[in-house]
Amino acid sequence: MRALSLAFKNIRANPSRSFALGSFVLISSVIFVLFNSFVFTITGNMNDALVNALSGDIQIRPAASKETDMLSMKQGWSGLPPFTEHHTGAVMDALGKEEGVQVIKRVRQSVLLTTNAGQEAALVIGLDPNSAIYQKALMLSEGRYLDPGKSNEIVISKGQAKKLKVGPGDTVEVMVALEGQVPKTRKLQVVGIGELKVFNMFGIFFAYTDLGSVQNLMGYKADEVTDVIAYLPQADAATFADRVRVSLGETTSGPRDFEVTTRDSMGGFIMGGINLYSALLYGFIAILLLIVGLLIMNLVYMIGIERRREIGTLRALGFSRGLIVVLFVSEITFIATVFSAIGVLAGGVVVKTLSTISIKPAAPLDFVMGKEFYMQFNWWQVLSPLVVISVFTLFASLLPSYQAASLRPVELMAEK
Amino acid sequence: MAIIRVHQVTKEYELGKTKVQALRGIDLGVEKGEFTTVAGASGSGKSTLLNLIGCLDYPTTGEIWVGDVKVNAMSESQLNHFRLEKIGFIFQSFNLIPVLNVYENVELPLLIMKHVSTSERQKRVKHFIEAVGLGDYARRKPDELSGGQRQRVAVARALVTQPEIVLADEPTANLDSKTGVEVIDLMHDICRKESTTFLFSTHDPKLVQRADRVIRLEDGLVNREENT
Numbered sequence: 309m310r311a312l313s314l315a316f317k318n319i320r321a322n323p324s325r326s327f328a329l330g331s332f333v334l335i336s337s338v339i340f341v342l343f344n345s346f347v348f349t350i351t352g353n354m355n356d357a358l359v360n361a362l363s364g365d366i367q368i369r370p371a372a373s374k375e376t377d378m379l380s381m382k383q384g385w386s387g388l389p390p391f392t393e394h395h396t397g398a399v400m401d402a403l404g405k406e407e408g409v410q411v412i413k414r415v416r417q418s419v420l421l422t423t424n425a426g427q428e429a430a431l432v433i434g435l436d437p438n439s440a441i442y443q444k445a446l447m448l449s450e451g452r453y454l455d456p457g458k459s460n461e462i463v464i465s466k467g468q469a470k471k472l473k474v475g476p477g478d479t480v481e482v483m484v485a486l487e488g489q490v491p492k493t494r495k496l497q498v499v500g501i502g503e504l505k506v507f508n509m510f511g512i513f514f515a516y517t518d519l520g521s522v523q524n525l526m527g528y529k530a531d532e533v534t535d536v537i538a539y540l541p542q543a544d545a546a547t548f549a550d551r552v553r554v555s556l557g558e559t560t561s562g563p564r565d566f567e568v569t570t571r572d573s574m575g576g577f578i579m580g581g582i583n584l585y586s587a588l589l590y591g592f593i594a595i596l597l598l599i600v601g602l603l604i605m606n607l608v609y610m611i612g613i614e615r616r617r618e619i620g621t622l623r624a625l626g627f628s629r630g631l632i633v634v635l636f637v638s639e640i641t642f643i644a645t646v647f648s649a650i651g652v653l654a655g656g657v658v659v660k661t662l663s664t665i666s667i668k669p670a671a672p673l674d675f676v677m678g679k680e681f682y683m684q685f686n687w688w689q690v691l692s693p694l695v696v697i698s699v700f701t702l703f704a705s706l707l708p709s710y711q712a713a714s715l716r717p718v719e720l721m722a723e724k
Numbered sequence: 725m726a727i728i729r730v731h732q733v734t735k736e737y738e739l740g741k742t743k744v745q746a747l748r749g750i751d752l753g754v755e756k757g758e759f760t761t762v763a764g765a766s767g768s769g770k771s772t773l774l775n776l777i778g779c780l781d782y783p784t785t786g787e788i789w790v791g792d793v794k795v796n797a798m799s800e801s802q803l804n805h806f807r808l809e810k811i812g813f814i815f816q817s818f819n820l821i822p823v824l825n826v827y828e829n830v831e832l833p834l835l836i837m838k839h840v841s842t843s844e845r846q847k848r849v850k851h852f853i854e855a856v857g858l859g860d861y862a863r864r865k866p867d868e869l870s871g872g873q874r875q876r877v878a879v880a881r882a883l884v885t886q887p888e889i890v891l892a893d894e895p896t897a898n899l900d901s902k903t904g905v906e907v908i909d910l911m912h913d914i915c916r917k918e919s920t921t922f923l924f925s926t927h928d929p930k931l932v933q934r935a936d937r938v939i940r941l942e943d944g945l946v947n948r949e950e951n952t
Contacts, residue, residue: 621815624780
């Protein structure tokens with residue numbers, strides 16, 4: 309252990325070199341913390357938006373429906389198979405056993421919205437307007453949300469309103485054409501125009517209405533719904549879904565009536581989009597780390613050349629190759645860890661400050677960040693760069709250290 | 725039995741596309757406690773021979789024995805341990821670690837000798853720093869010392885592990901003649917007191933005379949051996 313003091317004495321004896329490396333690590337750590345927190349916030353916002361707008365924490369629907377039904381605009385023309393009243397009752401019984409769970413019955417259907425100005429396809433979601441969770445995902449730009457005391461109201465997206473040339477108070481005709489059936493229509497009054505947070509970029513053409521209106525349109529009975537979604541207080545969605553499956557008797561083999569899925573498994577291409585965004589942002593961090601790694605490797609190579617005679621002396625005295633590698637790696641990793649800690653601290657302060665400030669990004673950033681953006685502060689997101697950079701530095705300095713220590717003592721001692 | 729035995733040792737180097745035969749079949753022996761010098765002109769093979777005996781390099785052919793160990797057959801890790809326990813080195817350019825002070829430089833090899841306790845380590849370091857006359861300089865860094873003082877530190881560092889042999893490759897080459905003589909006399913004195921075997925190389929006739937025995941090399945061969 310005392311031998312390691314040589315590493316620390318070298319740090320002190322070469323302050324400019326230590327500071328040069330440290331400064332680079334410090335700046336990289338600050339950028340890493342900011343990016344990490346940014347990605348964490350963005351993905352968190354996207355997940356929240358997905359859960360609030362579309363999926364809930366878990367979704368229960370007929371086994372005949374497919375995973376992509378939740379979002380697909382293509383296959384809805386033949387109609388999603390709804391639960392019978394009996395099945396809906398079973399689902400409500402199963403969910404009723406759980407405490408603190410908010411349950412929403414819905415009918416989702418692909419429709420055509422028609423006005424004199426034209427027609428627009430939309431995914432209409434009929435739900436109980438008393439359930440205000442959808443409001444969290446929906447930013448109104450005009451009008452209001454659905455009135456729980458009224459029916460035949462609809463909230464549509466800004467893009468649709470523009471194309472259909474309607475505003476609050478106007479009427480749209482909602483048409484559904486099922487395979488082999490005469491198209492059905494219903495007139496609904498536009499009460500609100502808004503945008504789904506974050507999902508604008510996915511081109512999701514939604515429309516919200518009350519459950520009764522869309523059931524009437526489809527000819528469903530009161531408890532015939534295409535799916536039931538549930539919002540959980542704290543519980544792990546996968547564990548909760550397992551319990552619900554057990555309650556519904558879905559654990560045995562044989563024909564199944566229910567499909568119980570969590571948000572992760574039904575997000576489909578939206579989750580793919582979120583993952584793509586995360587991958588792009590983390591790709592930037594990977595490039596940053598690569599640059600840090602190359603710099604560190606280069607620096608250790610240089611130190612190896614500078615200290616050729618010193619390494620040779622140590623080898624001659626009996627120091628093993630491994631011990632010399634440990635000395636080098638300790639020196640570099642110590643510098644990187646100390647400066648990374650300072651960088652992480654500085655980055656943490658910036659993130660903490662940003663978490664209290666409302667950022668209103670301009671277009672096109674608002675497509676990703678939403679109209680109002682609060683950076684989320686999370687200890688793990690702030691501290692993880694310290695661990696990553698320290699471990700990365702350790703590995704980056706291993707190879708050049710090993711190479712420097714692997715020369716024969718007689719080569720190291722030779723005059724150059 | 726000689727503590728160092730070199731038998732038909734050759735050493736070839738590749739210098740670009742040319743092969744250089746530094747040693748051409750050396751045979752020699754050094755008795756325990758002897759103060760011996762390897763003398764010869766520049767390029768005669770003195771440093772190569774000391775490097776091979778010191779286990780810093782492998783011979784091309786031949787055998788080298790230190791005590792009853794055939795060192796040219798040992799693995800790298802065995803040689804690390806062997807150098808630490810059995811051999812002390814004194815280099816022409818002192819080769820002190822610049823960031824360590826005198827005490828720490830002398831202490832350095834003991835830090836990796838697991839069987840030496842802290843108190844024993846401190847005792848030995850103090851003893852050898854005193855023995856080379858640098859008791860008042862223990863906290864000084866190498867760049868605060870004269871050339872002669874630096875070489876004394878190197879002598880102390882070589883002896884602190886209580887090796888069986890001390891090898892010194894031109895230890896006075898970077899010193900003025902007066903200081904060079906002082907360092908050689910110091911080594912000779914310690915050789916007597918500690919019963920340590922010293923083998924040093926030099927091309928300075930004045931220093932050659934201070935050795936008990938002289939092995940003269942010429943073109944990679946032992947030209948003659950003589951007692952002084």
